[in-house]
Amino acid sequence: MTAYTLIPATNADLSALPFHGRHLINGSWCDSAESFERRSPAHGCLVSRHAKAGAAETTAAIEAARLSFDAGDWSRASGKERATLLLKVADLIAERSAEMALLEALETGKPITQARGEVSGAADLWRYAAALARALHGDSHDSLGPDLLAMVLQQPVGVVSIITPWNFPFWILSQKLPFALAAGCSCIVKPSEITPSTTVILGELLTEAGLPPGVVNIVLGYGDPVGALMAAHPMVDMVSFTGSTTVGRSIQAAASATLKKLALELGGKNPQVVLPDADLDAAADAVVFGSLFNAGECCNAGSRLILHRDIAADFTARLAELSARVAFGDPLDPQTQVGAIISPAHLQRIDRSVKDGLAAGAGLALGGETLQIPGLSGTFYAPTLLTGIRPDMAIAREEVFGPVLAIQSCSSLDEAISLANDTSYGLSAGIWSKDIHACLRFARSVEAGTIWTNSWMDGFPEVPFGGMKQSGLGRENGHYGLEEYLEPKSVVMRIGASTRAPWVRR
Known part of the structure; x- marks a missing residue:
């Protein structure tokens, strides 16, 4: 366990x-x-x-x-x-x-x-x-x-x-x-x-x-x-x-x-792309933040991860280790990083989406279960990583609105851009790479209202926010x-x- x-x-x-x-x-x-x-x-x-x-x-x-x-x-x-x-x-x-x-x-x-x-x-x-x-x-x-x-x-x-x-x-x-x-x-x-x-x-x-x-x-x-x-x-x-x-x-x-x-x-089904030349420590921390912030109940959540195949296995293991260290629990304790799911009905919807993804052939690297917090009877869901996600799966296309990350893989920047755009949503997207040319190409090519490069969910009153497509x-x-x-x-x-x-x- x-x-x-x-x-x-x-x-x-x-x-x-x-x-x-x-x-x-x-x-x-x-x-x-x-x-x-x-x-x-x-x-x-x-x-x-x-x-x-x-x-x-x-x-x-x-x-x-x-x-x-x-x-x-x-x-x-x-x-x-x-x-x-x-x-x-x-x-x-x-x-x-x-x-x-x-x-x-x-x-x-x-x-x-x-x-x-x-x-x-x-x-x-x-x-x-x-x-x-x-x-x-x-x-x-x-x-x-x-x-x-x-x-x-x-x-x-x-x-x-x-x-x-x-x-x-x-x-x-x-x-x-x-x-x-x-x-x-x-x-x-x-x-x-x-x-x-x-x-x-x-x-x-x-x-x-x-x-x-x-x-x-x-x-x-x-x-x-x-x-x-x-x-x-x-x-x-x-x-x-x-x-x-x-x-x-x-x-x-x-x-x-x-x-x-x-x-x-x-809504959004927002992808982060991580290429092999990225700062992998910074990328892993940001991916965990993007998927777990506000318990994933966020239209801007980084709920999709597109990993280059050369780093997919090691990076996924790193995510599992980091996610398990994130503090879930009583919202009134200043140490808590992730609190409760908004309602029992929404928790059931999250769990059903995860179970449907597993039934469709996804792998489970972490989570997929409710959490029992000592002294509380509320609705908490574990940080969840689903692997082997195909583009046709519902978990790759539909907004879960929970602490669930769907992990896909790619072999090139072109494939990553294609996967990022293969959705009816277009709210935000991000790329992690030290190659400025790759970052700019991604930013110009991906259909989303906000593009982050080597960052995730940085926002400012001066910078507009909104989506494309649906x-x-x-x-x-x-x-x-x-x-x-x-x-x-x-x-x-x-x-x-x-x-x-x-x-x-x-």
Whole structure:
């Protein structure tokens, strides 16, 4: 039996629980007749209880966003005014980061150190968006002739529905909302019903910072009816969604009746290629990180590994040894590197995918089993390495969303590129090689929105993120992330007496 590295339960003080969440609609906090609860996937304790919205609350939030946008208190505010508020929100996030990180760790099952890093990092996204708000500008064309001048205005797209997932609740919200606000949009936000608490706290911070009522509305509940109505309602101009490709398709269909603008960040089956000339120690560490970070519940997970045959056996053995040393266990212990799977149902889906892969002929180098953490009854899955993966296997093509790495082999860079592109997804990909020519060729040839060379999952507010193919539409972060929430408007002005011959004869 494999000797995994396990971190037992701690004696954390959770007496302040449960957190109570309500909707934020037109600047007021609202309850509903029904509520729903979230229990910790690691500890089993009740973490939060929230008001459960239906169609009435959702419609009220959409109408409030529409009224606020049309009123113009925010949509026509200056860049300086928007930036000042966004910076204040960033400071307030920093002040309450410990509380937010604890709730995030408990609701998601992720390690507390990771949750702290994500909340503090999200504050930096708000600061970057504030800088963009001050720099927002259009364009002009002064070369159309002596009597003509054209301008291109950049105006907010309008009312935006923002629907966020459970795996990075606050981080992903912060890749969307501050950029929409920097552009001047009004928003309705629906967090995942599994992880809503930090979104509610953000509503408190926005109110404290002085955001006008109705500019941001938060509705708590389920995809049906809340998310469905947010995607289809005619008063909504745009939908920004992060989640599975399957749900992304349904949102695209719901939005099509009114031809809404869409930004969709969806699934991935992201490959890392390791060539024989790579720094194999650095590559092995990054591959383990890429497959196990956030328990693999990450659209950007390095869930596919393409190894050159000359190093495949030795590198796989190295991965197995490193993966077994990764600390799995209580999310509230700072030593923990990987926490609990989000739910028992999702753990079963992960295990079924692994068993199906083995039945299809894959080999098992490590894992393929649940973990029992001393003192905890939660949902934990072992680090899992599957070998001998063929391109036709489901485990090579379908997103598992768990700590599972599918290992393929290649004989050349050309074959590696072909395997990397042999997927319906195109979110991210990486290559490990000391040959800069190989790295550049890979970067130019692979169909993915982000390419890492001799690195994995390095991200920055300045650098855009998003996918190709069925990994989505649009980009987040960078100035591209702001432009998603803007509409260019051309203004053509005649500034002198017309010199054009009359079209209608007199």
